[in-house]
Amino acid sequence: MNLELFLLLGSSLLAIGLYGALSQQSVVMLMMGLELMFNGLVVAAAAFWYYVAPVAEGQVLIVVLMVVMAVEMAVGFAVVTAIFRARDVDMTDMAADLRE
Amino acid sequence: MLTAVLFWLFGVSAVVFGFLVFRLDSMARVTFALLASFVFVACEVLLLGLSYLGVVIVLMMVMEMVIMAVFMIMYMMNPAGLMPMAMYHNKPGAMSVSLGTFAVLATGTFLVDWPESRGSRPSDTTKSLGESLMGPQMLTMMVLGLVLFATIVATVVLATNRGRYDRFGDDLRARPDDPVPGGVRR
Structure with a gap:
């Protein structure tokens, strides 16, 4: 058990989450991908706290990451609800106005 | 072990x-x-x-x-889950991007010369976190609280249906399409 192994685990979770965020058509599944990416960041932050800088600020970074995860999910679902009410859109391909 | x-x-x-x-x-x-x-x-x-x-x-x-x-x-x-579900777009592209990202991160993980640990780990990590949040990191804690409060307000505004004060829509000159007209019909 060392820093590199933890970072490898974090990288794997981040890569899987990135695959989901890029490949999924459903907005809900896309948000699951983003959550997995943050999951990887939590592992990396905890490992850095343990192996590199075991100071309290490292733990605060994990708290910040958890708040970001909560905010991301809440705002994401609120946006999905708003866009579904307005335009019956629940797939990313149907909300590609900025792409055109 | x-x-x-x-x-x-x-x-x-x-x-x-x-x-x-x-x-x-x-x-x-x-x-x-x-x-x-x-x-x-x-x-x-x-x-x-x-x-x-x-x-x-x-x-x-x-x-x-x-x-x-x-x-x-x-x-x-x-x-x-009673039938197969596939809602993908650009699956090969997404797979190659994520594999490439993993390869770059994994390579960096083993190539970077990570610094040695500075300081010793506290015996009580929970106490250390609490003292930090209530002391030097108080500003961080307050900002997080404000962010969460702003999120609550924003999500409620976004998720609720538009009420009677938004019944004109974008065109303020048109008559609102109220199912039951209010007022005194003047």
Whole structure:
């Protein structure tokens, strides 16, 4: 058990989450991908706290990451609800106005 | 030895369940696969001695995934997984980007000369976190509180249906399409 192994685990979770965020058509599944990416960041932050800088600020970074995860999910679902009410859109391909 | 075994067990399980999120057909199973991945990551955090944060991650993610399951059933077809489900776009491109990202991160992980540990780990990590949040990191805590409050307001505004004060829509010159007209009909 060392820093590199933890970072490898974090990288794997981040890569899987990135695959989901890029490949999924459903907005809900896309948000699951983003959550997995943050999951990887939590592992990396905890490992850095343990192996590199075991100071309290490292733990605060994990708290910040958890708040970001909560905010991301809440705002994401609120946006999905708003866009579904307005335009019956629940797939990313149907909300590609900025792409055109 | 036991710690190493647990690390591999939790790590492999977190990755496998994370991958299953995008492979399973049922929305309920997908949500609980993501929850399992989070719980195994929390176990890794517990292995690193962060007992408070590990438990908080488990509690928070259980609640978050239960709420997410409701949204999954609201917005997704096939919640029970009775038929195969595939909602992908640009699957090969996404796979190559994610594999490339993993390769770059893994290479960097083993090539970078990480610094040695500075300082010693506190005996009580929870106390150390609490003292930091209530002391030098108070500003961070206050900003996080404000962010969460702003999120509550913003999400309620976004998610609620437009009320009677928004019945004109974008065109303020048109008459509102009220099902029951109000006022005194002047």
